[in-house]
Amino acid sequence: MNVTFNPGPSQLYFTVQDHVRKAFRDGIPSLSHRSKEFESAFEKATTGLKTLLGIPSSFSIFFTGSATETWERSIQNLAEHQSVHFVNGAFSKRYFEIAQQMKRNPFKIESAPGKGFDTDYNLPNQPELIALTHNETSTGVSLPLSFIHGFREKYPEALIIVDAVSSLPYPDFDYSKIDSIFFSVQKGFGQPAGLGVWIVNERCIEKSEQLLRKGIDIGTYHNLPTFFANAKKNQTPETPNVLGIYLLGKVVEDFLRRGIKTIRSETEYKAAILYQTLKNHPLMNPFVQEQAIQSKTVIVADCGIHTERISKYLLSHDVQPGDGYGEFKKQHLRFANFPAHSKEQFELLVGYLNQIV
Amino acid sequence: MNVTFNPGPSQLYFTVQDHVRKAFRDGIPSLSHRSKEFESAFEKATTGLKTLLGIPSSFSIFFTGSATETWERSIQNLAEHQSVHFVNGAFSKRYFEIAQQMKRNPFKIESAPGKGFDTDYNLPNQPELIALTHNETSTGVSLPLSFIHGFREKYPEALIIVDAVSSLPYPDFDYSKIDSIFFSVQKGFGQPAGLGVWIVNERCIEKSEQLLRKGIDIGTYHNLPTFFANAKKNQTPETPNVLGIYLLGKVVEDFLRRGIKTIRSETEYKAAILYQTLKNHPLMNPFVQEQAIQSKTVIVADCGIHTERISKYLLSHDVQPGDGYGEFKKQHLRFANFPAHSKEQFELLVGYLNQIV
Numbered sequence: 001m002n003v004t005f006n007p008g009p010s011q012l013y014f015t016v017q018d019h020v021r022k023a024f025r026d027g028i029p030s031l032s033h034r035s036k037e038f039e040s041a042f043e044k045a046t047t048g049l050k051t052l053l054g055i056p057s058s059f060s061i062f063f064t065g066s067a068t069e070t071w072e073r074s075i076q077n078l079a080e081h082q083s084v085h086f087v088n089g090a091f092s093k094r095y096f097e098i099a100q101q102m103k104r105n106p107f108k109i110e111s112a113p114g115k116g117f118d119t120d121y122n123l124p125n126q127p128e129l130i131a132l133t134h135n136e137t138s139t140g141v142s143l144p145l146s147f148i149h150g151f152r153e154k155y156p157e158a159l160i161i162v163d164a165v166s167s168l169p170y171p172d173f174d175y176s177k178i179d180s181i182f183f184s185v186q187k188g189f190g191q192p193a194g195l196g197v198w199i200v201n202e203r204c205i206e207k208s209e210q211l212l213r214k215g216i217d218i219g220t221y222h223n224l225p226t227f228f229a230n231a232k233k234n235q236t237p238e239t240p241n242v243l244g245i246y247l248l249g250k251v252v253e254d255f256l257r258r259g260i261k262t263i264r265s266e267t268e269y270k271a272a273i274l275y276q277t278l279k280n281h282p283l284m285n286p287f288v289q290e291q292a293i294q295s296k297t298v299i300v301a302d303c304g305i306h307t308e309r310i311s312k313y314l315l316s317h318d319v320q321p322g323d324g325y326g327e328f329k330k331q332h333l334r335f336a337n338f339p340a341h342s343k344e345q346f347e348l349l350v351g352y353l354n355q356i357v
Numbered sequence: 358m359n360v361t362f363n364p365g366p367s368q369l370y371f372t373v374q375d376h377v378r379k380a381f382r383d384g385i386p387s388l389s390h391r392s393k394e395f396e397s398a399f400e401k402a403t404t405g406l407k408t409l410l411g412i413p414s415s416f417s418i419f420f421t422g423s424a425t426e427t428w429e430r431s432i433q434n435l436a437e438h439q440s441v442h443f444v445n446g447a448f449s450k451r452y453f454e455i456a457q458q459m460k461r462n463p464f465k466i467e468s469a470p471g472k473g474f475d476t477d478y479n480l481p482n483q484p485e486l487i488a489l490t491h492n493e494t495s496t497g498v499s500l501p502l503s504f505i506h507g508f509r510e511k512y513p514e515a516l517i518i519v520d521a522v523s524s525l526p527y528p529d530f531d532y533s534k535i536d537s538i539f540f541s542v543q544k545g546f547g548q549p550a551g552l553g554v555w556i557v558n559e560r561c562i563e564k565s566e567q568l569l570r571k572g573i574d575i576g577t578y579h580n581l582p583t584f585f586a587n588a589k590k591n592q593t594p595e596t597p598n599v600l601g602i603y604l605l606g607k608v609v610e611d612f613l614r615r616g617i618k619t620i621r622s623e624t625e626y627k628a629a630i631l632y633q634t635l636k637n638h639p640l641m642n643p644f645v646q647e648q649a650i651q652s653k654t655v656i657v658a659d660c661g662i663h664t665e666r667i668s669k670y671l672l673s674h675d676v677q678p679g680d681g682y683g684e685f686k687k688q689h690l691r692f693a694n695f696p697a698h699s700k701e702q703f704e705l706l707v708g709y710l711n712q713i714v
Contacts, residue, residue: 004387009599017381024374029549030361065422068578068595101577186596192386194551194598217574220429220458238425239543241551241598242366 003345006322007137007166007298007336013190014340019250020243028246038242039234045249046231052252052260053168055175055199062227063240064196067165067184069222071098073198074131074180077208077224078159079104080216083129086121086143089113089136090326095163096131113139113328114300116293119147127158135167138325140286140300140334141293142167149177159207167297169255169339170267180204185244188297189251190340195244200224255339263339270337270346271296277350282357283310287332299335300324306356307331313356319349360702363679364494364523364655364693370547371697376607377600385603395599396591402606403588409609409617410525412532412556419584420597421553424522424541426579428455430555431488431537434565434581435516436461437573440486443478443500446470446493447683452520456488470496470685471657473650476504484515492524495682497643497657497691498650499524506534516564524654526612526696527624537561542601545654546608547697552601557581612696620696627694627703628653634707639714640667644689656692657681663713664688670713676706 004011023029031038046061055061064070075083075098083104085096088111099106109121113136123130130151135142151160161180164171168183175181180200186193208224218224221237230237255263275294278286278301287300303310307330314321314333324332335349361368380386388395403418412418421427432440432455440461442453445468456463466478470493480487487508492499508517518537521528525540532538537557543550565581575581578594587594612620632651635643635658644657660667664687671678671690681689692706 004384006387006389009387009389009596012381012386016386020377020381024369024377027361029369029373029543030363030366032363032366033550065426066595066597069422072577072579098577102574184596186386192598192600193390193596194601217459220455221425222429238423239366239541239550240423241549243549244551 002318003341004320005335005341005349006320007334008184008187009193010187010336010338011190011340012192013251013254015254016191016247016251019247023243023246029243031242033236033239033242041242041246041249042234042236045245045252046234048249048252048256049197049199052255054172056201059175059199059201060205060228060231062198062200062224062231063236063245064182064198064222065194065241066196067163067182068196070182070196070198071095071163072102073219073222074161074182075099075102075104075129077211077218078161078180078204079129080211080214081105081128082107082124083131084109084123084127084158085131086117086133087111088115088117088139088141089133090138091163091165092133092136095133099131114141114288116141116143116290117147119150123155127155129159129161130155131161131163133163134171135164135295135297137166137298139328140288140295140298142295142297144292145171145173149174152177159203166336167295169260170264170297172264175201185248187336188338189248190338191244191247191251195241195248197248198227258339266343267296267337267339270341270343271299273346273350274299274335274337277353281353284353287328297337299337301333301335302331303333304331307333310353310356314349314352317352319352359675360698361677362692362698362706363677364691365541365544366550367544367693367695368547368697369549370608370611372611373548373604373608376604380600380603386600388599390593390596390599398599398603398606399591399593402602402609403591405606405609405613406554406556409612411529413558416532416556416558417562417585417588419555419557419581419588420593420602421539421555421579422551422598423553424520424539425553427539427553427555428452428520429459430576430579431518431539432456432459432461432486434568434575435518435537435561436463436486437568437571438462438485439464439481440488441466441480441484441515442488443474443490444468445472445474445496445498446490447495448520448522449490449493452488452490471498471645473498473500473647474504476507480512484512486516486518487512488518488520490520491528492521492652492654494523494655496685497645497652497655499652499654501649502528502530506531509534516560523693524652526617527621527654529621532558542605544693545695546605547695548601548604548608552598552605554605555584615696623700624653624694624696627698627700628656630703630707631656631692631694634710638710641710644685654694656694658690658692659688660690661688664690667710667713671706671709674709676709
């Protein structure tokens with residue numbers, strides 16, 4: 001095959017190259033971002049996403065440069081005094097650290113890498129912004145949807161923001177229990193990197209307007225009121241990644257045609273055969289042991305001292321695993337399970353893994 | 358022909374589509390941004406740019422999402438008390454307004470649209486940051502290089518930053534008289550939009566470190582110290598527009614092969630024949646009358662009541678002019694003169710214009 005299971009930038013969705021070819025034929029890269037044609041590409045991407053993911057029409061969709069930018073902008077626009085973070089790996093930690101750098105006095109509930117969180121955590125009184133990393137890309141822990149959806153009732157005043165960078169479009173969130181969610185296109189949407197997608201409801205817009213009225217710095221061209229005023233006209237505050245927005249609309253259309261139910265059930269099938277293989281394998285184990293929090297979209301194998309050998313074997317068959325992240329570089333391999341990865345590719349991957357003894 | 362003279366996003370450089378095809382063949386869009394292959398694409402783009410533009414090796418080159426982002430980040434990282442802005446059109450004004458939004462108490466020297474600046478301006482004592490828009494894309498005024506280079510001697514303590522969004526690679530700046538310069542790739546570099554390029558010297562890094570030590574908010578992942586620490590390793594703080602950086606390296610290589618002298622002299626030839634045509638034309642005039650400040654790269658025609666007719670005539674020959682900007686939408690047409698626009702295309706453009714009487 002010749003496929004990358006690196007969690008991101010990852011395998012391109014198989015239609016992307018054709019869409020790029022058509023984009024060049026149709027002059028998309030030279031399109032003025034103030035033209036009607038751009039506005040329809042913007043509308044196609046945003047309404048398509050809402051349909052695909054079941055996002056209520058009252059939510060707005062904005063485009064940033066990266067999910068990293070969304071980390072910063074979300075703290076800047078949504079936290080005046082304090083954000084609360086659930087930290088269980090490198091990426092949830094980085095979100096927390098960004099809030100520290102921005103002096104928003106963040107509070108963290110911490111758990112060990114590969115672990116989830118107890119439900120009897122103690123949050124500060126009246127938390128303002130609760131930041132949850134749905135899928136910790138570094139270790140393959142996924143927070144259960146029931147855990148994420150449980151905050152609304154306990155903390156009705158808090159804004160709840162979910163980093164779903166490496167899980168969407170798989171999870172079926174209840175958007176009445178979430179105020180904001182974000183991802184970037186080079187993971188589950190199988191596109192070239194360089195575009196972040198930030199989805200917010202009206203409460204987020206109101207909060208940022210409150211901060212603005214209080215004279216708090218919420219940024220300039222990428223603050224929520226400016227995003228909102230532009231998005232109402234299917235426009236962006238700056239010259240954006242026009243090609244990326246066009247491609248997102250096209251890929252979402254492909255996903256809609258395939259059906260979100262099919263995408264979800266195939267994701268579950270592929271995850272099941274890989275976890276099964278890891279569990280029964282003499283040389284490796286799932287790093288995340290507790291089944292309820294095993295990510296379906298980033299599956300991490302604890303290969304210990306066999307890591308390099310397994311990696312080399314896969315590479316010799318043109319299969320590229322993702323390296324372990326950070327401290328786990330020498331003992332883990334990570335396997336993205338995105339819509340771009342077919343069932344056949346997962347069956348072959350599992351076959352290769354079973355050949356290693 | 359079928360060419361767009363819109364100043365940006367503009368005509369793609371003629372090699373871009375082939376580079377994109379090769380990028381897909383070589384797996385560039387799926388490349389990990391922490392891989393050696395990405396680091397060499399980063400190095401190729403940045404060292405190529407330095408060679409092309411004659412930028413000293415002590416400067417660093419960083420990648421933002423857009424020039425609009427660079428407006429914000431440059432104020433955030435380089436101005437503690439006050440930035441000074443020379444405002445003579447919509448884009449220089451927007452830069453000033455961003456500094457206002459960021460409460461950096463900006464000071465402006467203002468001139469009418471289509472006009473330049475006197476050299477006997479009065480700046481505040483000891484200006485901290487002087488922001489100059491080399492080429493006002495809205496009206497086609499270009500500041501003379503002698504004007505830009507004159508600030509260093511008068512204000513040796515000030516940082517001098519130049520917005521060269523719609524002029525590079527044409528101008529031959531003296532980088533000993535400038536501390537920072539920036540552009541975005543969808544104009545003179547003929548690429549798809551979605552990548553800003555921010556070039557700074559060591560004084561800028563030091564200034565941002567000073568602000569950081571004083572506890573001033575300089576942003577997080579895109580502050581200058583973080584950019585700098587990453588760029589030293591040919592890396593970026595976040596997952597960037599990998600394909601855009603790769604393409605920039607390729608286009609710069611093409612420009613180097615063609616030669617910057619050729620690019621500059623062709624730009625001057627194309628500008629000369631278009632200004633000549635406008636001057637002698639019964640229905641239009643150059644909007645910028647003073648020759649010393651007529652932009653070579655964005656040429657604005659004052660077409661008055663004939664604007665719509667001229668625009669339609671050009672469009673009927675598959676030639677797309679840029680609309681007038683803002684208040685001038687109904688009376689100007691703008692013509693980008695970038696390396697992507699060939700001499701032959703300009704000769705045809707001039708021919709069509711001469712047919713309209």
